[in-house]
Amino acid sequence: MAGRQVAIGGAGFSAHASKRSDVNMPELVHEAVEDCLKNANCDINSIDSIVFGNMPSFEGVNYPELWMTDEIGARNKPLLRVTTGGTTGGSIGIAGYYNVTAGLPGIDTVLVIGFEQQSCGDTSIGLASVAYAEVSAYTKFGWSMEKNSKFFGAGAAIGIASYQAINYIKRSGATEEDLARVVVQNRHNAAKTWWTHLKMPDLTIEEILDTPYISYPLRYGMVTPASDGACAMLFTTEEKAKDFTDVPVYVNGVSSVSNENAAMGYAGSGTGQLDPCEQIGAVESAKLAYSQAGISFPEKEIDYIEVYSPFPNQELQWLERLGLFEENTAHLRYRDGTTAPNGELPVNCSGGVNSTNAIGASGLERIAESALQIMGKASNQVPRTVHTAIGHSWGGTINLVTLMVMSDQQKRKWKGGE
Amino acid sequence: MVRKQIEIAEGIVRADYEYWVGKYMDKFYEGLESQKFIGIKCPTCNKVYFPPRKVCGDCFKTIPLEDANLVDLATTGTLINFTATNYAVSERRKKKSEKTTIIGLIKIDGSDTAIITPVLETQESDINIGMKVEVVWDKKPVGSPDDIKGFKPAGGT
Amino acid sequence: MGKKLSAKSPATKPVVKQEMKQKPARQQATQASKKEGTMERVGIVGYCQIKPSLDLQMDRYEAAFKAVRGALDSANLKRKDLTSVISATNDYYDGRTISNCFTVEPSGSYLKDESKVEMDGAYAVLYGMMRVLSGNHKLVAVWGGSMASGFPYEVTTLLTTDPTFDRTKELLNIMTAGGFQMRAYMEKFGISAEDIANIAVKNRKNAANNEFALPESQDADITVEKVLESGVLSSPVTELMYSRPCDGMACVLLAPEKQALKITNSPVWITGVGYSQEQYYLGERDLSKSLSMENAAKMAFKTAGITNPKKEIDVAELFEHFAHEELILSNAIGISEPGSQSEIPVNPSGGAMSGNVLCATGLVRIIECAKQIKNEAKDHQISGAKRALASGQIGFCAQNNILYVLEGGEK
Numbered sequence: 001m002a003g004r005q006v007a008i009g010g011a012g013f014s015a016h017a018s019k020r021s022d023v024n025m026p027e028l029v030h031e032a033v034e035d036c037l038k039n040a041n042c043d044i045n046s047i048d049s050i051v052f053g054n055m056p057s058f059e060g061v062n063y064p065e066l067w068m069t070d071e072i073g074a075r076n077k078p079l080l081r082v083t084t085g086g087t088t089g090g091s092i093g094i095a096g097y098y099n100v101t102a103g104l105p106g107i108d109t110v111l112v113i114g115f116e117q118q119s120c121g122d123t124s125i126g127l128a129s130v131a132y133a134e135v136s137a138y139t140k141f142g143w144s145m146e147k148n149s150k151f152f153g154a155g156a157a158i159g160i161a162s163y164q165a166i167n168y169i170k171r172s173g174a175t176e177e178d179l180a181r182v183v184v185q186n187r188h189n190a191a192k193t194w195w196t197h198l199k200m201p202d203l204t205i206e207e208i209l210d211t212p213y214i215s216y217p218l219r220y221g222m223v224t225p226a227s228d229g230a231c232a233m234l235f236t237t238e239e240k241a242k243d244f245t246d247v248p249v250y251v252n253g254v255s256s257v258s259n260e261n262a263a264m265g266y267a268g269s270g271t272g273q274l275d276p277c278e279q280i281g282a283v284e285s286a287k288l289a290y291s292q293a294g295i296s297f298p299e300k301e302i303d304y305i306e307v308y309s310p311f312p313n314q315e316l317q318w319l320e321r322l323g324l325f326e327e328n329t330a331h332l333r334y335r336d337g338t339t340a341p342n343g344e345l346p347v348n349c350s351g352g353v354n355s356t357n358a359i360g361a362s363g364l365e366r367i368a369e370s371a372l373q374i375m376g377k378a379s380n381q382v383p384r385t386v387h388t389a390i391g392h393s394w395g396g397t398i399n400l401v402t403l404m405v406m407s408d409q410q411k412r413k414w415k416g417g418e
Numbered sequence: 419m420v421r422k423q424i425e426i427a428e429g430i431v432r433a434d435y436e437y438w439v440g441k442y443m444d445k446f447y448e449g450l451e452s453q454k455f456i457g458i459k460c461p462t463c464n465k466v467y468f469p470p471r472k473v474c475g476d477c478f479k480t481i482p483l484e485d486a487n488l489v490d491l492a493t494t495g496t497l498i499n500f501t502a503t504n505y506a507v508s509e510r511r512k513k514k515s516e517k518t519t520i521i522g523l524i525k526i527d528g529s530d531t532a533i534i535t536p537v538l539e540t541q542e543s544d545i546n547i548g549m550k551v552e553v554v555w556d557k558k559p560v561g562s563p564d565d566i567k568g569f570k571p572a573g574g575t
Numbered sequence: 576m577g578k579k580l581s582a583k584s585p586a587t588k589p590v591v592k593q594e595m596k597q598k599p600a601r602q603q604a605t606q607a608s609k610k611e612g613t614m615e616r617v618g619i620v621g622y623c624q625i626k627p628s629l630d631l632q633m634d635r636y637e638a639a640f641k642a643v644r645g646a647l648d649s650a651n652l653k654r655k656d657l658t659s660v661i662s663a664t665n666d667y668y669d670g671r672t673i674s675n676c677f678t679v680e681p682s683g684s685y686l687k688d689e690s691k692v693e694m695d696g697a698y699a700v701l702y703g704m705m706r707v708l709s710g711n712h713k714l715v716a717v718w719g720g721s722m723a724s725g726f727p728y729e730v731t732t733l734l735t736t737d738p739t740f741d742r743t744k745e746l747l748n749i750m751t752a753g754g755f756q757m758r759a760y761m762e763k764f765g766i767s768a769e770d771i772a773n774i775a776v777k778n779r780k781n782a783a784n785n786e787f788a789l790p791e792s793q794d795a796d797i798t799v800e801k802v803l804e805s806g807v808l809s810s811p812v813t814e815l816m817y818s819r820p821c822d823g824m825a826c827v828l829l830a831p832e833k834q835a836l837k838i839t840n841s842p843v844w845i846t847g848v849g850y851s852q853e854q855y856y857l858g859e860r861d862l863s864k865s866l867s868m869e870n871a872a873k874m875a876f877k878t879a880g881i882t883n884p885k886k887e888i889d890v891a892e893l894f895e896h897f898a899h900e901e902l903i904l905s906n907a908i909g910i911s912e913p914g915s916q917s918e919i920p921v922n923p924s925g926g927a928m929s930g931n932v933l934c935a936t937g938l939v940r941i942i943e944c945a946k947q948i949k950n951e952a953k954d955h956q957i958s959g960a961k962r963a964l965a966s967g968q969i970g971f972c973a974q975n976n977i978l979y980v981l982e983g984g985e986k
Contacts, residue, residue: 002615003710024440024739027472034480044478056693057672060435062665062734063693066970069854070475076870079852079975080702083666083693085673091690095702102705104848105612105878121435129431129672136427145429254711258679258689284686292711396676400689439739446740469740475854498858501754503809505729508745512729521746521809523755523858532858533740534747542810547762563743 002103005410006251009109009234009244011368012036013195016229016356019119025059026068029115032230032361033072036111039377040234040244047111047234049078049099053092054360055085057126058118072113085130086395087256089114089231089363090308090402093391094254096235097404108237115230116358123226125149127157130397157310158223160398162215164277165313169217171277172328174316176217180208181334182312183222183354189341190351192380193369197227197356217313222354224310229358231365238410249371253293253405257284261397277313281401282321282394290323293405295388298323304346304373304382304389306366310353318392319347322403341382349373349380367391367404374408441483442470451561455491455553457529458483466491468529492527493553494572499523499532502542518542524551524569536568545571614878617704618835618842619981620714620828621650622942627789627823627930630724635669638824640681642718646826647683650838658712660684662691663699663719663934667731682718695894696720696825697937697967697977703829704845713834720824720935728820728933735970737855747857749896752971753817754809756862757899761811763863764914766902768811772802774898774916775816775928782925784954787939789821789930802898816898823932825939843945847879847980857971868907868966868976875964879980884909884919884964888980890947890957891921891964892940900973901926904966908978923947923955937967941979948983960984 012035014020014028023031037043050072052065061067069075080099084091096112118126128149135148143151168174184203191201208221234244241248259281286298295301302324309315316330324345325333333339339347348354350369353362370389372378388407394400439447442458446469449456458470462477466489474481481487500522506513522537522545537545538554550572559565623645625631625638633641643660647653660682664674671677675691678684688706692699696719703717732749736742760766776797782788783795794801797815805815835842851870853860860866872884881887891910895901905917922928924943927936944963946952952960961984967977 002708019438021438022441024438024443027440027442030473030480053693055672056666059437060433060734061738062667062731063969064735066735066852066974067737067855069852069974070471070478071473073478074852075475075478075854076851076866078850078874080698080850081693082690082702084691085676094690095705098702098705098709101710102614102708104614104705104708106874117438120437122433125431125433126672129433129670130676131671132431133671134677136429139427139429140425145431148429149431256688256690257686258684260680260685261677280686285688288688396673396679399676399679400673435738437738443739499755499758499862501751501758501809501811503751503754503807505750505809506745507727507729507733507748507750509730509733509742512727519746521751521754525858530859531856534751534857535744536746547758563740 004101004103005238006097006100007236007238007241007248008251008371008406009236009241009248010036010040011233011371012039014230016195016197016227016358018197018225018227020117020228025064025117026071028117028228029068029113029230030071032115032232033111033113036232036234042244044073046109047073047077048107048109050074051080051082051092051095051099051110051112053082053088053114054116055083055088055126057129058116058123058359059120073111078107084395084400086359087363087393087400087402088360089365090367090391090393090404091256091363093233093364093367093404094256094402096233097251097254100235100237108240110235111232112235112364113230113232114361114364116360117228118226118358119228158215158218160276161311161314162218164317165217165311167275167277168313168317172331174331176209177205178331178334179217179222179312180205182315183208185334185340186348186352186354189349189380190355193350194379196351197225218311222312224354224357227356227358229356229361231361231368233364233368245375247375247408249374249406249408250410251404252407252411253289254403255285255288256402257281257288259399261399276398277317279317279321281399282318285401285403286322289403289405293407293411295405299325302345302388302390303384303386304370306348306350306352306370306391308353308363308366308393310357312354315347315352322390322392341380346382349378349382363393363402366393371406374406440472442472445470445488447561450565451559453555453559455493455526457489457491459487459489461487466529467531468526468533489528491529495524495526495551495569497522497537497545497547497549497551498525499547500537500545520545522551522569535566538568539570612877613880614847615708616832616844616846617707618830618832618844619945620830620835620838620842621646621652622827622945623649623825624787624939624942625824626787627821627932629789629791629821631722631822635722636678636681638720639678639718642824642826643683643716646716646828650828652714652838654683656714657683657687657716659688659706659715661699661703661715661717663694663696663938664691664721665693665934667734668721668726668933670726683716694969695937695967696935697941697965700827700938700941701848701850701977704848707829707831713831715829716826717829717938718824718826719938721933722822723820723933724822749971750809752857753812753897755857756972757812757897759862760899760903766914768803769799771816771899772799774901775802778922778925778928781923781955782929785924785929786953788925792925792929812897818896818927818931820931820933823930823935825935825942827938827942841949841983843948843981843983845979846982847875848977849874850975850977852975855974860972862972865903865907865973865976867974868904868978871976871978872908875978875980881980887962888919888964889960889962890923891917891919892924892926892943893921893966894927894937894940894968896927896973904973908964920957923952923957937977940965940967944981948981
């Protein structure tokens with residue numbers, strides 16, 4: 001029936017690398033699908049419908065799921081395509097949840113698939129095309145489109161992150177060393193997770209601070225890679241979950257509250273973003289998802305979190321905006337070990353987006369790794385028992401955020417829809 | 419009175435893409451170098467795919483990339499459908515040209531799949547569904563789909 | 576010798592006020608049925624269409640704003656009432672990545688739970704519907720569209736092809752796929768080009784009675800000859816048999832049953848939906864039929880409790896990319912015999928041929944059905960229409976179809 005409890009029954013990955021030159025796109029995605037079905041102890045016949053997403057500018061292919069229908073097991077099945085840029089992985093996870101909870105007859109088990117094969121194209125052009133039309137106005141002031149591209153390459157993901165970093169550092173007193181510490185922790189974690197890209201078990205803070213700046217205060221050593229890879233997850237009903245896993249992971253809260261884009265006064269945007277690390281969208285998403293999941297004290301009730309932080313300052317900012325640490329203190333929690341795998345609130349034990357970034361899949365991988373931690377099946381499983389965990393993602397021109405709150409307990413009834 | 423002014427800002431951004439073809443299509447490309455059509459057979463259902471694929475869509479099973487499953491196909495086929503158009507659609511633009519291109523859906527003999535290539539050395543009024551066709555190779559084989567210039571009516575029928 | 580289709584193309588105005596067959600009295604649907612195998616009803620409580628144009632004199636932000644604002648106004652609702660917004664846009668059509676990130680403000684999504692479906696707008700309605708059924712949302716806006724004047728549509732269809740083979744040959748695109756499909760259909764059923772041209776004639780005449788049709792599609796005087804002589808698109812398809820893409824935008828508002836009944840006296844109910852995707856390779860598909868629409872219809876009818884669509888459905892609005900595709904889709908749905916024309920009115924609005932706004936066309940089919948059910952379709956109203964079908968599609972030869980059953984007309 002509609003509004004029913006949703007559970008995660010399994011997750012799977014392909015191996016990620018900077019160039020998966022041994023496979024074409026359908027084969028890459030097929031690896032993740034096979035891994036997910038294997039981990040959920042089922043075959044494609046258990047799947048009733050499919051949700052698919054990626055960021056299509058990276059491969060230069062429009063609607064790639066049409067071409068790879070057979071490889072993703074979508075032949076003669078219902079399929080929905082959801083894409084929201086960097087948050088695609090989170091959005092398809094949320095769409096998977098809605099597919100199940102809607103209670104459409106015959107749709108109980110949904111396969112959610114996200115992927116990217118970024119080595120097919122130029123990542124910076126794929127990112128910059130978010131606003132080529134808007135910035136083309138600069139050509140009227142004597143800039144060539146080529147110069148625009150270069151300027152924009154700095155302005156796109158990196159530029160946004162560095163504006164956030166500068167504001168965050170000013171607010172909190174965090175240092176560059178703190179940023180490097182976040183990267184070291186993530187890359188060490190990635191080394192213990194089988195499917196990741198940048199496995200760097202011996203990375204040190206000094207090595208990172210030794211690399212040149214790419215955009216102050218971010219250094220080359222802190223930057224997220226561009227990866228090829230895919231992720232697939234199985235969402236199902238409470239009743240069927242036990243067919244797939246011993247420890248069903250219940251999806252209790254989902255939200256994707258969008259903020260204004262970064263261009264002040266353009267297309268109706270009002271105030272613009274005076275402090276890009278303020279992230280009202282994240283704060284509102286957290287409020288909504290927590291109230292759905294019945295979480296009143298996130299700092300006490302959340303046991304594990306995977307946040308979407310291609311850049312280290314973002315990891316600190318998200319942990320604060322999502323209510324897990326007090327404002328301007330997140331960097332201290334990295335100094336004192338709270339966020340380490342054996343700490344009180346482990347963060348990104350998969351290495352996060354800072355270690356692996358196949359954009360269409362990366363948001364889903366945050367959800368998948370959090371779910372696996374609850375199941376006790378993650379590669380880099382934390383010692384404490386994880387009851388409640390969060391998968392988060394971020395994207396757009398800083399304005400899109402998704403959240404999924406998961407737990408080993410079903411949710412208490414939420415009356416928000418009345 | 420507001421005078422409407424339209425400014426046009428023009429620019430081109432080059433976005434180049436290169437696609438990994440995967441190990442299965444590699445076999446197809448290699449075969450083209452020696453002017454051969456290499457397909458693959460699913461050991462579970464015996465369906466033959468040309469060009470080769472990793473996943474048999476009917477079975478949803480991976481076809482092992484072994485010599486035992488690779489099939490050397492004839493370079494002839496049957497025309498199962500066709501269309502003719504003066505529109506040339508490239509990755510950059512759609513253009514109407516003077517030239518009419520006949521495009522065929524050609525089922526390669528010995529396979530269960532069809533490929534889409536030009537139909538050459540004939541006119542639309544002379545072709546019909548079911549006719550036999552044979553490959554026309556490009557002058558110099560380089561091991562890419564460009565080696566297949568198209569198909570022409572098979573000699574004799 | 577070709578099989579002659581029965582002459583259903585109306586010749587004079589008023590064009591599509593067709594006689595309603597006698598129907599058995601249908602039971603009044605009261606509360607949402609909780610029977611096994613059905614779904615809770617979702618209400619369409621408002622809508623807005625921007626009239627399509629070959630060159631809409633506004634940017635996509637203004638168009639998105641007008642569509643969503645118009646839909647809210649049509650229901651006397653405010654932005655604060657919205658809890659979720661789903662957009663339907665495509666990065667390649669908009670020429671930018673993350674095509675929904677700049678539309679957050681104009682579409683009323685600021686600080687709302689928002690997402691995007693990158694398919695035809697009818698699929699965005701599906702996602703919006705799921706959000707309503709979840710119980711998490713009490714008013715969802717679904718909007719979508721694109722500006723075909725700003726991008727070469729047929730090129731973007733080439734970009735969906737297999738880059739390791741098909742794309743290198745630059746032969747497969749929406750037009751040539753349509754050519755294959757029409758030829759397969761004609762061969763299979765012995766249909767003539769005239770029979771297919773009749774559908775184009777019907778739709779373009781119907782468009783003349785649709786104030787929201789593309790002016791270039793409206794032609795009350797069109798003839799079969801004109802369609803056949805309009806130039807080859809990709810044989811045997813001619814230019815006037817093709818639903819050419821154009822600019823536009825549209826929006827619908829969805830609400831759960833309880834809220835819908837508070838918002839409006841005459842909600843239109845979605846009582847069934849089905850969707851399905853076929854395989855990619857044209858050579859392995861039977862192009863004379865639509866397996867994906869057969870599967871979509873099965874799923875939708877099962878949910879809505881429809882066993883005999885010819886008798887139980889009053890009107891259908893189908894997304895036909897080509898004139899012949901309307902016949903194929905009608906066959907697949909079961910409202911016509913294979914190779915024959917539909918026995919119920921199809922596309923009184925003119926269908927996609929009246930204005931093919933990529934990412935909005937299927938959404939507009941839903942709006943057109945809502946108009947029929949609410950008796951608001953004016954000059955193309957099918958009198959007494961209470962139960963309708965709306966379809967959307969994506970991919971070559973309609974590789975993926977979605978079909979809705981819509982009902983209403985209660986007071």
